[in-house]
Amino acid sequence: MDSDLLAAVVAAVVAGLGGWFVPRLIARIPEVEPQPADDSTVTDKADDPPEPFADIAALPGLAWRSVVVAALAGALLGAAIGRHWAWLLWVPLVPAYVALGVVDWRTRLLPTYVIARLYVVLVALALVGWAVTRDTGALVHAALGWLAYGGLFVVLWFIYPRGLGYGDVRLSGVLGIALGWLGWGPVLVGLYAGLILGGVLGLVLSLLKIVDRKNNPFGPSMLVGAVVGVVWGGSLWSGLYGG
DSSP: OOHHHHHHHHHHHHHHHHHTTHHHHHHHSOOOOOOOTTOTTOOOSOOSOOOOHHHHHTOTTHHHHHHHHHHHHHHHHHHHHOSSTHHHHHGGGHHHHHHHHHHHHHHSOOOHHHHHHHHHHHHHHHHHHHHHHOOHHHHHHHHHHHHHHHHHHHHHHHHOGGGSOHHHHHHHHHHHHHHHTTOHHHHHHHHHHHHHHHHHHHHHHHHTTSSOGGGOOOHHHHHHHHHHHHHHHHHHHHHHHOO
16 A cells, blocks of 8 residues: 555544544533623623533534544545654644634634643644654744744734634644644645635625624634645645745
8 A cells, every 4th residue: 555545544544533532522621711791801702601612512413523524634634744743743633623623613712721732742742753853944844833823813813803812823823833844835825725714714604694704713714724734735835936
């Protein structure tokens, strides 16, 4: 079997098996404490109390749907990355990203409980990857990816905090590290794909009167955009600047 095909198959299996535990991960997220009605400092994208995480975790069919989504994402990532240290930075963490996408779609929140743990795991994997591969360039790119992707979202949040939740800012740093390890192409393509998808999704949802534009869940678009960056970012970057 071709090595890249093997990487894709193994990635689909690993991510898919992890997807079965998405409901358990969501159930472990601490519930959001109610905010005082007159608290002018609240900047959450949703004004109403969010759906309890325990209720989301108990949704019928969530486990098998998460398995399918995680397996598909894992297969795409595995095929694109192949036998590369970045496989470990992406594939095992797919279930956590699926959980974040589900929670953001239902609540317009990206819990720090999950994102903080992703930060720890990704930084540890990047440092171990540097120790194993001695690929200083990849480590530097991961740091620069965090700075570029995360820095842009900090600026966007500072300019218009009501249009972008700070959970999106935290997630941007996580994605910047993981994309950055693969190079500038994945970072930039992943970033812009997420922004474009978020704008299109927000417009569609507002036209269908599902949500208004300020309550558009941006996390799922960022996550799909990151997958686009992994799959096509390198080839697009090479086509533009490599020839």
